[in-house]
Amino acid sequence: xxxxxxxxxxxxxxxGWGADTTTPEHRPxxxxxxxxxxxxxxxxxxxxDLLGGDLIRGEVHVDGxxxxxxxxxxxxxxxxxxxxxxxxxxxxxxxxxxxxxxxxEIVRLREEYELLRSRVVAALCP
Numbered sequence: 136x137x138x139x140x141x142x143x144x145x146x147x148x149x150x151g152w153g154a155d156t157t158t159p160e161h162r163p164x165x166x167x168x169x170x171x172x173x174x175x176x177x178x179x180x181x182x183x184d185l186l187g188g189d190l191i192r193g194e195v196h197v198d199g200x201x202x203x204x205x206x207x208x209x210x211x212x213x214x215x216x217x218x219x220x221x222x223x224x225x226x227x228x229x230x231x232x233x234x235x236x237x238x239x240e241i242v243r244l245r246e247e248y249e250l251l252r253s254r255v256v257a258a259l260c261p
Contacts (some may be wrong), residue, residue, distance in 0.1 A: 143259060144185065148178055148218055155210040155248045177248040178218050179206035181255055183237060186210055193232040195223070205229045250258035 154165040157173040165172060179190055188210040195203040207217035223229065241248050 143256070144182075145218060146183075147255045147258035148181060149250070150258060151251050152178075156251040156254075158244065158247070169222060171219040173222070174251075175206040175219040175222070177218075177244055177251045179208050180206045180248050181242065181252050182216060182218065184252060184256075185217075186214075189234045190237055191215070191232045192235045193229045196228045196230055197226050202227070206235075207232075209234070 149170065153176050154162050157165045158162040158176070171178075182188075183190055186208070188208050190260055191207050191209050193205045193207075194201045195205050204224075205219075206255050207215060207219070208253045
């Protein structure tokens with residue numbers, strides 16, 4: 136993949152985000168001012184679909200306690216891609232990062248994942 140095609144992928148993903156692709160329990164708090172918020176799981180899955188590599192999951196800590204998980208990708212040669220990194224506030228810190236085996240079927244956030252994936256594919260293959 137060339138840098139320009141990766142930039143196209145990143146643009147398609149970012150343009151595909153909306154309240155309808157975020158985690159349902161956080162949907163009322165989603166805002167276009169922070170469009171990456173709670174988009175990490177579905178985004179990591181779409182990147183994995185298109186580029187392969189590993190799915191990585193870390194923990195989000197506030198005051199030393201886990202409050203959530205954060206997902207991103209590791210591509211060939213150990214290159215890490217985190218398209219939702221800017222979602223976090225200064226009090227939130229991502230720690231760790233373990234390779235997670237992709238489940239054979241997406242259950243949690245399936246509709247949100249499929250919606251984002253369809254938007255990205257439509258943008259890349261008009």
